[in-house]
Amino acid sequence: TQVFRIMRALNVGNAPMNYARLIATEQGGRIAYDRVELAQRFSDPAFVASFAPGTVGAAYRNFLETTGYSADGLVEVSRLVPSEDDLAHPYAWFGRRVRDTHDIWHVLTGYKADESMGEAALVAFSYAQVGGLGWALIGSAAALKSMRVTGSKLFAKAVWEGYRNGRKAKWVSGEDYLELLHEPLEAARERLGIVTPFAYLRAQRELGPALASYLSTQKAATAAAAIAPERIAA
Template sequence: MATLPPLPGTSGRRDWRTAFDAVRRLMADADDTTQVFRIMRALNVGNAPQNYARLIATEEGGRIAYERVELAQRFSDPAFVASFAPGTVGAAYRQFLESTGYSADGLVEVSKLEGDPEWVDHPYTWMGRRIRDTHDIWHVLTGYQADEPMGEAALVAFSFAQVGGLGWALIGTAAALKSLNVARNTLFAKAVWEGYRHGRAAQWLQGEDYLTLMHEPIDAARARLGIREPVLYRRAQRELGPAMADFLKARKEGAALAA
């Protein structure tokens, strides 16, 4: 695989102090999504060039990179989202948006950090946005729920296996370790590890043409991409659900009182 030069104007150094501060804040408040992007910026040094090189080395990747579609813009278009036939990846994504209240442009807004080079007009920053903008599609494909800490942690581990980046690894590890204290068993951590293993086993999802993938029947897409059923995650959901719900409720009530 080709080795590409770094993004001009970047130091190439990881900022561990910022990363540990951000992960501490994220573990205290799982809804503070901004901290995820602080961690990514601090630790995922060189990640976009590596993934861009991998993309353009694939059969379709050169065309995808040349066209440089901004997926957030397409996923934020109501007509585009409404166009998918029942049973497709796109229809499942539409249901995801309706059930969670999330949106592609909302994720874009949360990801904006002061001084972030993500908005520079460069192929690497486009690749970084592409990884960000496919995050919720990966929730749909993998079955990891987006509005719960365990689902996010499992997908973070899946993402680390897929695209690398120490930021993903730090978040997944921190969440798994915290779960040992909260849940008093290893089921949460096992679900996170399963996410990593499934990410390693699956096809490289960043090489997909998402405008085509969204129209593919979801079961067929999962089979073609080698995305496995999250058995341990489902078990952990069943067995840890009440305990995790009580923990999250108590934490939110505590935060409200503190405010």
């Protein structure tokens, strides 16, 4: 829950800024007007099963099946820390939208969710995309700690690459996710400017699973039944 306390404290004012950015986009006004609750859609088995092979949605379905994660689970983890996420307010809705698409971003970027380095790299990507000092602090702390734990800069370089790639990419929060999910995955990545994370893939190869997931390993050793701390929502 420390992660969420940090996010709530340091990301104040982030949702209004990004909501204004959303409605200034070509389709943002319609998206905001429709105000779809994505967690509800992503938790519908029939909806998740509807995507054709090779699409973003099919990759998301595979993500859920292989990790055991769920949209509802992400919501419940985020609620461990009191917040205003459930308010009937446009800014709260936008915050939920960022939270609920976190795992879609894992799919789009290729960063693993059940791995400390993949989560840290996506945090850096998220900071570049939507701002918020909470993202910056968590990503930086993970990168700095990794150098001490792994004795290498590979993990940290992967996190820095995540930030750079987030800066280069199109603003993903402005997407109509209900349409994006039906788009072929590689075509979506190309359209959004989400490039292959070469430093991340190199770090995975050279560090190996244990060091790439050192936070997960430590957590499993101390509290196997607890919720993994690297599961981060907006």
